[in-house]
Amino acid sequence: MSIGYKSFHEHSIRDPKSFWSEQAKLVDWHQPFSQVLDYSKPPFAKWFVGGQTNLCHNAVDRHLKDRANQIALVAVSTETNQEHAYTFAELHDEVNRMAAILQANGVKKGDRVLIYMPMIAQACFAMLACTRIGAIHSVVFGGFASHSLASRIDDAKPKMIITAEAGMRGGKAVPYKPLLDEAITLSSAKPEKVLIVNRGLSEYTTVANRDLDYAAEREKHLNAKVPVEWVDATHPSYILYTSGTTGKPKGVQRDTGGYAVALASSMRLIFGGNPGETMFTTSDIGWVVGHSYIIYGPLINGMATIMYEGTPLRPDAGIWWSLVEKYKVSVMFSAPTAVRVLKKQDPAFLSKYNLSTLRTLFLAGEPLDEPTASWIHDALKKPVVDNYWQTETGWPILAIQRGVEVMPHKFGSPGVPVYGYNMKLLDEATGAELGPDQKGVVAIEGPLPPGCMQTVWGDDQRFIKTYWETVPGKMVYSTFDWAIKDKDGYFFILGRTDDVINVAGHRLGTREIEESISSHANVAEVAVVGVEDQLKGQVAIGFVIAKDPSKTANLEAEVMKTVDSQLGAVARPARVYMVSALPKTRSGKIVRRALQAVAEGRDPGDISTMEDQSVLAQIKHVVGK
Ligand code: AMP
Numbered sequence: 001m002s003i004g005y006k007s008f009h010e011h012s013i014r015d016p017k018s019f020w021s022e023q024a025k026l027v028d029w030h031q032p033f034s035q036v037l038d039y040s041k042p043p044f045a046k047w048f049v050g051g052q053t054n055l056c057h058n059a060v061d062r063h064l065k066d067r068a069n070q071i072a073l074v075a076v077s078t079e080t081n082q083e084h085a086y087t088f089a090e091l092h093d094e095v096n097r098m099a100a101i102l103q104a105n106g107v108k109k110g111d112r113v114l115i116y117m118p119m120i121a122q123a124c125f126a127m128l129a130c131t132r133i134g135a136i137h138s139v140v141f142g143g144f145a146s147h148s149l150a151s152r153i154d155d156a157k158p159k160m161i162i163t164a165e166a167g168m169r170g171g172k173a174v175p176y177k178p179l180l181d182e183a184i185t186l187s188s189a190k191p192e193k194v195l196i197v198n199r200g201l202s203e204y205t206t207v208a209n210r211d212l213d214y215a216a217e218r219e220k221h222l223n224a225k226v227p228v229e230w231v232d233a234t235h236p237s238y239i240l241y242t243s244g245t246t247g248k249p250k251g252v253q254r255d256t257g258g259y260a261v262a263l264a265s266s267m268r269l270i271f272g273g274n275p276g277e278t279m280f281t282t283s284d285i286g287w288v289v290g291h292s293y294i295i296y297g298p299l300i301n302g303m304a305t306i307m308y309e310g311t312p313l314r315p316d317a318g319i320w321w322s323l324v325e326k327y328k329v330s331v332m333f334s335a336p337t338a339v340r341v342l343k344k345q346d347p348a349f350l351s352k353y354n355l356s357t358l359r360t361l362f363l364a365g366e367p368l369d370e371p372t373a374s375w376i377h378d379a380l381k382k383p384v385v386d387n388y389w390q391t392e393t394g395w396p397i398l399a400i401q402r403g404v405e406v407m408p409h410k411f412g413s414p415g416v417p418v419y420g421y422n423m424k425l426l427d428e429a430t431g432a433e434l435g436p437d438q439k440g441v442v443a444i445e446g447p448l449p450p451g452c453m454q455t456v457w458g459d460d461q462r463f464i465k466t467y468w469e470t471v472p473g474k475m476v477y478s479t480f481d482w483a484i485k486d487k488d489g490y491f492f493i494l495g496r497t498d499d500v501i502n503v504a505g506h507r508l509g510t511r512e513i514e515e516s517i518s519s520h521a522n523v524a525e526v527a528v529v530g531v532e533d534q535l536k537g538q539v540a541i542g543f544v545i546a547k548d549p550s551k552t553a554n555l556e557a558e559v560m561k562t563v564d565s566q567l568g569a570v571a572r573p574a575r576v577y578m579v580s581a582l583p584k585t586r587s588g589k590i591v592r593r594a595l596q597a598v599a600e601g602r603d604p605g606d607i608s609t610m611e612d613q614s615v616l617a618q619i620k621h622v623v624g625k
Contacts, residue, residue: 141286233257
């Protein structure tokens, strides 16, 4: 059935109240809302005011009536060779046990619980247990190390932290517990309790009166029934930290009701998943895609979801497709980098399995290049749908919304604005709206639709200042992405307007990496830029001025180690070059664009504002371009 994209989108913008009250029927309300939208204090949008609901109820409890024995969650680890499927009834039991553990240890509605876990079923239980009792979870990606964790602990001030003693990657145990212990030492906010899922992968020490063993705690609550805490639609469900232009990550705060509605509607209109089917999203719960489309989206929609711990290549490059066959996956969601990794392998892996249940592959998180898109499209012979969004929005901004209208795809474009988003392409300098094929900043006129960030956790002013005051003369939300729009309204994303880089679909702030590198005793000055990479889209490259240039023999390796131990290997620069000067403007600002151009072997363009233009010649020499 085709609703007609144009009129559907237009309705969502012209009359958001009637539009979203219709979509709100997709979720259960304990108490109906009295007001669809309160936008009396822009840019703060309050959706479904007066309504009470619960994410865990919508994801789990409400399916018990019809789907108690249907699979809800499959946790697959090709690292530990374990595979466990939970029905909705079993998931309900496990979530209740976890919720009882939280309550028994003093966690109440509104308290924060930090989750630092690998891709194991208990991470899903933990997230759902938090939302069940109205606690606010903050999942921190398991690849982040102690400093990244500490800054998040300090900001969220969690009452409890849930972790596992280790993850596993490429057959090797990756300890989590010691990094967490170090992070707690570094942070000034201290959690009262730390709950540890012991997987038997690595030794660890415990802290008396603080550390709890999950298996022992679970035994105490085997028959627990923890009632759902009905919360206001505007009650925060979670905080998810994301990088920006400063060294301090921003806590993206999400509501409850708006998020539930946005996800439920996107599952039908964008992802085309049906209750009873299986969705396989290959991301990690530490990222927004994991929150929305590993955990909440599919479960709210009554679908089974697959959590996967492992790489796409072990035991061989057919592993993901074998899961598609085994669990009859109908909707798959991955990232261009993963497809580029698979593209290097034997294409026979794709034809080895029966993929007849798979309807659509969704890709997001970074630009989808033409060769990658064509390769996977030709190999699968299924629609490949690029979609563009951000941690801040929680669900797609641009996509071909196949449940609304099957519009043609254009290579290089994630498509057209998703319903609910009033998108503008604006001139950065004047704020004027641009016409077809003119390059501008992608902006969204308020109110942001349901599901988008409410504010920056604990810092409303930062929310306004960071996102809503960057375009002259207009209060609009900036995505910080450049784009052009063609005459048919398709957007083509051209890269970030700020210093955020995108490594394998993971967003990293160059400032954070610079701050970490600066902490090395022999670093006087540093600049980090993102440089094009065939596999990962971009990689971070560092340029360092040493305090003592006679001691730089091992500096590159030491700097990488520093970043590994503070931020995690995910943020490690691919190269660190020693230089004697950095290109700067007369006012002393590092000209990163020029550094990036030179590192990519491109012409740096207009460098007339640069203080000393000979610096670039040295950089060119050092990078060998
Ligand atoms: P994150 O918040 O980590 O998901 O990163 C969001 C950023 O990733 C966006 O602002 C874009 O720069 C980039 N991005 C996400 N999806 C796409 C896409 N489909 N095409 C191009 N860039 C994308």
